[in-house]
Amino acid sequence: MFQQIMETVHKSHLEIAELRQECQELRQANASLERQVRDGLQNGNGYRLGTPGTQTPAPSSPLLRAKSPFLTPTSAATLAVPSTLYQPSPLSDNAVTLYPFGMREIPGFYVVIPAGGAGTRLWPLSREEHPKFLLDLTLKGRSLIQATWDRLLPLSSATRTAIVAGPAHVSSIMEQLPELLPNNLFCEPSAKDSMAAIGLAAAILAKRDPDAIIGSFAADHMISGDDAFLSAVAEAVEVAKKDYLVTIGIAPSHPSTGFGYVRLGEKLEMRDAPNARLVSSFKEKPDARTAAAYIKTGNYRWNAGMFVTRAAFLMELLKEYKPELHDGLQQIAACWDESEGARQTVLNEIWPGLEKIAIDHAVAEPASIDRRVAVVPATFGWDDVGDFSSLSDLLPAESNQPRILGDSGLVLTEQAAGGIVVPGSGRLISLLGVDDLVVVDMPDTLLVTTRARSQEVKRLVKKCRETGWKHLL
Numbered sequence: 001m002f003q004q005i006m007e008t009v010h011k012s013h014l015e016i017a018e019l020r021q022e023c024q025e026l027r028q029a030n031a032s033l034e035r036q037v038r039d040g041l042q043n044g045n046g047y048r049l050g051t052p053g054t055q056t057p058a059p060s061s062p063l064l065r066a067k068s069p070f071l072t073p074t075s076a077a078t079l080a081v082p083s084t085l086y087q088p089s090p091l092s093d094n095a096v097t098l099y100p101f102g103m104r105e106i107p108g109f110y111v112v113i114p115a116g117g118a119g120t121r122l123w124p125l126s127r128e129e130h131p132k133f134l135l136d137l138t139l140k141g142r143s144l145i146q147a148t149w150d151r152l153l154p155l156s157s158a159t160r161t162a163i164v165a166g167p168a169h170v171s172s173i174m175e176q177l178p179e180l181l182p183n184n185l186f187c188e189p190s191a192k193d194s195m196a197a198i199g200l201a202a203a204i205l206a207k208r209d210p211d212a213i214i215g216s217f218a219a220d221h222m223i224s225g226d227d228a229f230l231s232a233v234a235e236a237v238e239v240a241k242k243d244y245l246v247t248i249g250i251a252p253s254h255p256s257t258g259f260g261y262v263r264l265g266e267k268l269e270m271r272d273a274p275n276a277r278l279v280s281s282f283k284e285k286p287d288a289r290t291a292a293a294y295i296k297t298g299n300y301r302w303n304a305g306m307f308v309t310r311a312a313f314l315m316e317l318l319k320e321y322k323p324e325l326h327d328g329l330q331q332i333a334a335c336w337d338e339s340e341g342a343r344q345t346v347l348n349e350i351w352p353g354l355e356k357i358a359i360d361h362a363v364a365e366p367a368s369i370d371r372r373v374a375v376v377p378a379t380f381g382w383d384d385v386g387d388f389s390s391l392s393d394l395l396p397a398e399s400n401q402p403r404i405l406g407d408s409g410l411v412l413t414e415q416a417a418g419g420i421v422v423p424g425s426g427r428l429i430s431l432l433g434v435d436d437l438v439v440v441d442m443p444d445t446l447l448v449t450t451r452a453r454s455q456e457v458k459r460l461v462k463k464c465r466e467t468g469w470k471h472l473l
Contacts, residue, residue, distance in 0.1 A: 110212050111156045112201040115165040115219035120458040121387040124445040128473050133220035134172050145219040164197040189351045195362040196354050203333035206311035213240050215308040224381035232378035236308035238272040244374040246308040249301025250382045255291035260303040262375050279373040282365050317363040325355050387454040388438040392420035445472055
């Protein structure tokens with residue numbers, strides 16, 4: 001008995017010694033961070049280290065309530081302005097980076113927001129006529145496209161922010177973003193995937209400004225940690241100036257099988273972009289075992305489909321790898337700003353024949369083989385809100401209760417844990433003894449599935465189309 005007590009005491013002493021060592025290391029790390037922050041602020045102007053910029057006030061669009069089938073309209077409110085100007089932003093393996101959120105404009109930088117897709121995995125909440133980027137999916141009073149606009153405006157301005165969208169969504173986008181200039185809303189006649197959409201914007205903007213640097217960011221993604229995001233974009237712009245196609249790699253939080261991956265290559269050793277690396281290769285969505293192996297190496301990042309580059313350089317890559325698509329987009333861009341009639345004529349003639357292909361396959365993957373694609377690894381939170389499972393993770397919930405998107409007074413539960421409920425019809429929804437369900441109750445459609453199978457909702461969408469229910473899509 002005495003020997004056991006002594007062994008326990010000895011073990012406790014070892015654990016205490018380990019804790020003391022960890023505390024000492026943490027104190028040293030904190031002291032180092034404090035020195036870096038202090039040194040960075042000594043110049044008095046508060047600019048982010050490593051990336052030049054000019055100060056400009058941050059404009060913002062009015063806080064319009066996003067039109068959605070499950071929220072009632074509310075009066076407009078005023079956007080809150082962060083009280084703190086400077087926040088530390090850890091970026092990959094580099095030291096602390098400061099970003100004066102809301103006070104930085106990058107001269108010559110143009111934001112391109114492709115707003116396409118029907119969000120079929122979020123059906124029947126997301127529809128073709130009113131897709132997920134027009135919805136307020138976080139109950140914060142801003143749709144996804146409004147949040148994207150707000151996030152990127154500090155780096156550009158309304159005059160240098162463009163949106164590419166289909167005819168069905170033009171009026172809704174203009175309603176939600178009243179500061180969007182009409183000549184910066186590029187309407188594509190039909191969906192041709194990301195290369196045609198981004199290439200159209202690049203061709204038009206390169207004609208307007210031959211030195212334009214563009215950044216393409218999806219309208220329907222969620223991002224947390226805006227200061228880290230803006231810092232990563234600013235760093236990507238510095239790399240793009242050296243004629244690279246630059247993507248932003250997201251640090252994976254788990255071995256996801258729903259995202260593509262970017263393999264990190266060698267460092268580029270740029271003073272104004274200390275985290276930038278070459279892209280070794282792009283990887284398609286892996287199986288679970290391969291995804292786990294990727295994360296274990298530490299050399300992979302999620303491919304979020306964010307690209308920053310000179311508009312003219314993107315067109316050069318397109319001319320090399322997809323010459324027919326390049327030529328068609330250039331013909332359209334040549335007539336775009338002439339007149340509405342000339343634009344429609346050339347669109348009707350050329351657009352239907354353009355190749356439907358993603359930017360990854362069209363230029364990013366072949367250019368990476370030629371060492372012309374770079375990646376800025378970043379640490380901000382990111383989610384493409386690709387299905388009801390990921391959406392439920394973004395919503396608050398009480399312990400052992402389902403997440404509710406809408407009026408919680410319309411949902412009664414008893415011994416029902418996890419999952420997500422969307423009470424969109426006004427009817428009472430009652431759950432008894434069921435866990436991890438997805439229940440989406442709309443006036444015209446009811447969807448019931450499980451979180452585990454939420455990625456498969458698009459199969460139901462396909463079945464609806466095949467069996468005569470297309471009007472519900």
